[in-house]
Amino acid sequence: MVSSHYKGLSLQKAWKFMSAMNRRSFLAAWAALAASPALGAMPSSGEVDIVIVGAGAAGIAAARRVAAAGRRYVLLEASDRIGGRCYTETKTFGVPYDHGAHWLHMPDMNPLVKLAPQARIEVYPAPRSNKVRIGRRNARAGELEDFLAALVRSNRAIADVQRGRADIACQAALPKDLLDWQQTIEFVLGPFGCAKDLNEISALDFARSGERDIDAFSRPGLGALLAKLGEGVSVELSTPVTRIDWKSGIEVETPRGKVRAKAVIVTASTGVLGAGKIKFTPDLPKRQQEAVNQLKLGSYDHVMLELPGNPLGLQPDELVYEKASGRQTAALLANVGKSDLCMIDVAGSFGRSLAQQGEAAMVAFAIEWLVKQYGEDIKKSVKRTHATRWNEAPWVMGAFSAAAVGGSGARKILMEPVRGIHFAGEAMHETLWGTVGGAWESGERAADAALKSFAPTPSKQRQPRRRD
Ligand SMILES: Cc1cc2nc3c(=O)[nH]c(=O)nc-3n(C[C@H](O)[C@H](O)[C@H](O)COP(=O)(O)OP(=O)(O)OC[C@H]3O[C@@H](n4cnc5c(N)ncnc54)[C@H](O)[C@@H]3O)c2cc1C
Incomplete structure (x- = not known):
């Protein structure tokens, strides 16, 4: 911001x-994405491990994490592009124009600054x-x-x-x-x-x-840096999630069909959540509804x-x-x-x-x-x-989420998973709310929490000992 x-x-x-993310773990994540692009496609079987709602900073970070863990995911994006509130285009003026986020705050700690060199994007100090x-x-x-x-x-x-x-x-x-x-x-x-x-x-x-x-800038725009980091991630564009049914397991509804999953990571803004654009069946608990309300954009x-x-x-x-x-x-x-x-x-x-x-x-x-x-x-x-x-902007509905008076506990409440539903995004970070770096970290955290709730992947399960 x-x-x-x-x-x-x-x-x-x-x-x-x-x-930095250090070079080794970055390359591992990148390789995992390149090796398994189909992991993120809309599954014909209608079943994945994790559905991720929204391909902004939080959604992209979550998808990379889930792909690196070798789990099947589908990333559903309502609009016709990735990036959400972090988006660069060059058509309007012939040079990079960040429509949303532009500043990389606290570059020493910013996760996107750490990833920029490997993405071959120049970052320079403000x-x-x-x-x-x-x-x-x-x-x-x-x-x-x-x-x-x-x-x-x-x-x-x-x-x-x-x-x-x-x-x-x-x-x-x-x-x-x-x-x-x-x-x-x-x-x-x-x-x-x-x-x-x-x-x-x-x-x-x-x-x-x-x-x-302390700030820095991305030479081709901050949205361009995020788009680069999202390059290997498979996304279903123009696929708005309209309902999340969490009665038994998770079922996510879109105009293109339903997907069942063990968990869902919802990164839609608190503006979109507060407007009821995603229905929850049953309704979210009051505690979560009130928290969304206290984090209006x-x-x-x-x-x-x-x-x-x-x-x-x-x-x-x-x-x-x-x-x-x-x-x-x-x-x-x-x-x-x-x-x-x-x-x-x-x-x-x-x-x-x-x-x-x-x-x-x-x-x-x-x-x-x-x-x-x-x-x-x-x-x-x-x-x-x-x-x-x-x-x-119909799938954002505002800028970012300073808490209302009395709402300082709301971020923590929304960070608690609700039976397979994990919320992520800028509003779900206690210190870096309102930033791309905060959204990114929150997406990674939500992915880790969702992955942790699963049994180990088959390849990681202990093999039975062979008797000689
Ligand atoms: C004008 C402006 C300036 C800013 N300046 C800065 C800055 O300089 N530095 C900084 O760090 N931050 C800045 N910010 C804040 C930063 O842009 C956000 O904190 C960050 O980009 C939020 O990322 P996110 O993933 O949480 O959410 P989003 O970027 O909103 O991503 C959520 C995604 O979910 C999609 N979505 C919504 N509903 C659905 C649905 N039902 N189904 C499927 N998909 C859905 C949306 O289309 C979107 O792509 C700025 C924001 C604005 C608006």
């Missing part, structure tokens, strides 16, 4: 801002010298210091909520003396970091999430503007905020990957209402927002434009 560059920002790291605009000028060193100090104090104040027992909204935990940085901090930690306004976010959930203040979209000739005078991949005076603000990622593309991110309640007005309104806002900071001439430089609208 673009987002949380400043989540958990320590003072030390704030100052810095101012100025620049650490970012800007804050105050009207038409850049913030001066002293002003930046004030902003960063206020940000560090805000993160700390939210983290302190863990000492008490009761959960509160992040908004209520903020220091009371943020003065004229209040709106900027609310935007950076709320909409930009978590896709929701701070008054909607559980301080306990926020405090539990890991630091995300926030709103986060990119408005992409093509600005040839670098009229903003910014470095490649430079991140810019404005000193905001209200909620109608955004963040700018300039010259994405050295291209002419400038990504303007809108999120939270303002982003949601703007997206509801449609793509033209989003583009108009983004241009006016730049004009306010860089002058009227910017308008003449804008060539092609595009805006994502993730709330309208």
